[in-house]
Amino acid sequence: xxxxxxxxxxxxxxxxxxxxxxxxxxxxxxxxxxxxxxxxxxxxxxxxxxxxxxxxxxxxxxxxxxxxxxxxxxxxxxxxxxxxxxxxxxxxxxxxxxxxxxxxxxxxxxxxxxxxxxxxxxxxxxxxxxxxxxxxxxxxxxxxxxxxxxxxxxxxxxxxxxxxxxxxxxxxxxxxxxxxxxxxxxxxxxxxxxxxxxxxxxxxxxxxxxxxxxxxxxxxxxxxxxxxxxxxxxxxxxxxxxxxxxxxxxxxxxxxxxxxxxxxxxxxxxxxxxxxxxxxxxxxxxxxxxxxxxxxxxxxxxxxxx
Amino acid sequence: xxxxxxxxxxxxxxxxxxxxxxxxxxxxxxxxxxxxxxxxxxxxxxxxxxxxxxxxxxxxxxxxxxxxxxxxxxxxxxxxxxxxxxxxxxxxxxxxxxxxxxxxxxxxxxxxxxxxxxxxxxxxxxxxxxxxxxxxxxxxxxxxxxxxxxxxxxxxxxxxxxxxxxxxxxxxxxxxxxxxxxxxxxxxxxxxxxxxxxxxxxxxxxxxxxxxxxxxxxxxxxxxxxxxxxxxxxxxxxxxxxxxxxxxxxxxxxxxxxxxxxxxxxxxxxxxxxxxxxxxxxxxxxxxxxxxxxxxxxxxxxxxxx
Numbered sequence: 359x360x361x362x363x364x365x366x367x368x369x370x371x372x373x374x375x376x377x378x379x380x381x382x383x384x385x386x387x388x389x390x391x392x393x394x395x396x397x398x399x400x401x402x403x404x405x406x407x408x409x410x411x412x413x414x415x416x417x418x419x420x421x422x423x424x425x426x427x428x429x430x431x432x433x434x435x436x437x438x439x440x441x442x443x444x445x446x447x448x449x450x451x452x453x454x455x456x457x458x459x460x461x462x463x464x465x466x467x468x469x470x471x472x473x474x475x476x477x478x479x480x481x482x483x484x485x486x487x488x489x490x491x492x493x494x495x496x497x498x499x500x501x502x503x504x505x506x507x508x509x510x511x512x513x514x515x516x517x518x519x520x521x522x523x524x525x526x527x528x529x530x531x532x533x534x535x536x537x538x539x540x541x542x543x544x545x546x547x548x549x550x551x552x553x554x555x556x557x558x559x560x561x562x563x564x565x566x567x568x569x570x571x572x573x574x575x576x577x578x579x580x581x582x583x584x585x586x587x588x589x590x591x592x593x594x595x596x597x598x599x600x601x602x603x604x605x606x607x608x609x610x611x612x613x614x615x616x617x618x619x620x621x622x623x624x625x626x627x628x629x630x631x632x633x634x635x636x637x638x639x640x641x642x643x644x645x646x647x648x649x650x651x652x653x654x655x656x657x658x659x660x661x662x663x664x
Numbered sequence: 665x666x667x668x669x670x671x672x673x674x675x676x677x678x679x680x681x682x683x684x685x686x687x688x689x690x691x692x693x694x695x696x697x698x699x700x701x702x703x704x705x706x707x708x709x710x711x712x713x714x715x716x717x718x719x720x721x722x723x724x725x726x727x728x729x730x731x732x733x734x735x736x737x738x739x740x741x742x743x744x745x746x747x748x749x750x751x752x753x754x755x756x757x758x759x760x761x762x763x764x765x766x767x768x769x770x771x772x773x774x775x776x777x778x779x780x781x782x783x784x785x786x787x788x789x790x791x792x793x794x795x796x797x798x799x800x801x802x803x804x805x806x807x808x809x810x811x812x813x814x815x816x817x818x819x820x821x822x823x824x825x826x827x828x829x830x831x832x833x834x835x836x837x838x839x840x841x842x843x844x845x846x847x848x849x850x851x852x853x854x855x856x857x858x859x860x861x862x863x864x865x866x867x868x869x870x871x872x873x874x875x876x877x878x879x880x881x882x883x884x885x886x887x888x889x890x891x892x893x894x895x896x897x898x899x900x901x902x903x904x905x906x907x908x909x910x911x912x913x914x915x916x917x918x919x920x921x922x923x924x925x926x927x928x929x930x931x932x933x934x935x936x937x938x939x940x941x942x943x944x945x946x947x948x949x950x951x952x953x954x955x956x957x958x959x960x961x962x963x964x965x966x967x968x969x970x
Contacts, residue, residue, distance in 0.1 A: 423770045
């Protein structure tokens with residue numbers, strides 16, 4: 359199952375003609391996971407043709423307007439489109455109050471349930487059949503979480519010749535072994551999946567930081583990530599301003615990705631002062647070569663590993 | 665002083681790739697009056713290069729999300745840009761609560777005062793030196809106001825030859841007469857502005873409906889308007905849906921403009937189902953010829969009348 363990452367908004371706190379406010383959509387099969395939900399995300403979704411009826415979880419990093427003000431309009435539009443599936447919203451304490459007071463002020467009805475899960479601690483946030491989401495505190499001045507999407511390992515590659523050698527014929531038995539079940543043969547012998555398969559295959563890992571200064575727990579939290587999506591609001595020359603405002607520079611983001619042993623890095627949450635990405639890109643690449651600077655509607659494909 | 669109308673958002677309740685959510689900006693000299701404040705209006709302002717530091721009044725027609733969800737982000741961005749001038753916000757009861765709960769949820773600080781004026785009745789909403797804004801109840805299902813911008817009459821055209829004939833020399837005395845003051849000459853005679861000027865010149869009148877079915881008070885409220893900006897969410901074939909949802913069709917909007925004796929009509933709040941304006945335009949033009957369908961960033965200039 360391939361994973362597609364769509365950058366719906368890549369601006370810092372103020373949008374520009376080129377960049378909408380922060381939102382990153384992870385599409386995995388028919389499921390969508392959205393990280394942050396900046397103003398106008400619904401229109402960005404229309405432009406990117408992502409649809410409004412898929413299984414959807416939304417993860418808010420923190421309760422600053424530029425990261426959450428797209429949520430009420432998105433929820434309303436999905437209701438106008440007669441969405442039926444629930445939407446799960448994860449965010450720091452305050453998420454429920456934010457939505458409750460908007461719903462009270464604007465009196466909007468929904469056609470589907472919104473399930474709010476407030477994240478109070480670092481650690482496991484949700485545990486699905488095929489993946490987990492964990493959170494880690496970032497360093498931004500208000501309570502703010504980075505999120506890691508981690509696929510559970512898949513069974514190793516199935517070797518038909520080994521199954522045949524054990525006298526197991528193609529059919530249901532193969533399928534059971536491929537799905538991790540242990541078989542008992544007619545002669546009483548048992549065959550375990552690992553008897554006919556290669557080693558377990560690691561799932562993919564994607565980390566989204568939200569807003570943050572560099573922080574100590576990052577290296578472990580993002581260890582071996584396939585993709586780190588890190589904020590880089592200001593360029594290296596503004597490192598003091600970044601520190602003051604709770605943000606990172608490209609070199610800092612790159613150091614974080616490097617310390618985690620990540621495979622690739624995308625910089626986002628780019629201040630309106632940078633109309634071109636070259637300056638930021640150059641600073642990051644000196645530290646971590648496999649870097650790119652996000653732009654709105656950038657799409658990345660993360661194929662299933664072997 | 666010329667008036668420029670900029671359509672920042674022309675969508676109905678759901679935006680499209682072409683249309684952002686409702687907002688119309690009236691620029692008169694260095695002052696801006698915004699009617700409705702749909703999600704993403706701040707980015708539309710950036711695209712239209714309207715600036716964020718001018719004198720600004722915002723008029724909300726009603727508390728539905730598609731008409732107001734651009735306000736918190738706009739206020740925050742103006743604070744990030746260190747705006748100093750106050751912003752005046754006019755809207756129905758609930759406007760203050762809406763902003764208070766957002767400010768509490770998102771903890772945003774402002775660098776300038778926001779003065780909230782809740783409109784409780786039809787009639788005069790604000791009375792400025794050179795214009796007034798009045799409100800009228802529309803027919804939409806929730807409390808909703810249309811707004812009329814009406815310039816006060818300007819003094820008549822000054823006739824230098826009449827002044828000279830009365831022995832008044834060019835200079836300060838002319839300026840005083842042009843600004844409506846009565847002069848007392850050395851010989852004790854008085855000269856009134858009307859002695860040296862033509863008749864008073866009518867100011868311009870612009871009416872913005874917000875969301876509404878046709879309503880009885882409209883003809884008088886919009887009487888002789890230079891420009892009526894009327895919603896036309898659905899085409900004539902969907903008149904029953906329009907009635908049900910509290911909206912108008914192009915023919916209805918055109919009948920309203922005609923009944924008011926308006927000079928021109930612009931249709932806005934266009935449902936996402938219409939990718940081209942021709943259908944709506946044709947239906948309206950049969951009733952009221954001087955009609956156009958708004959699109960995002962349409963700009964109209966209303967020159968100063970003679």
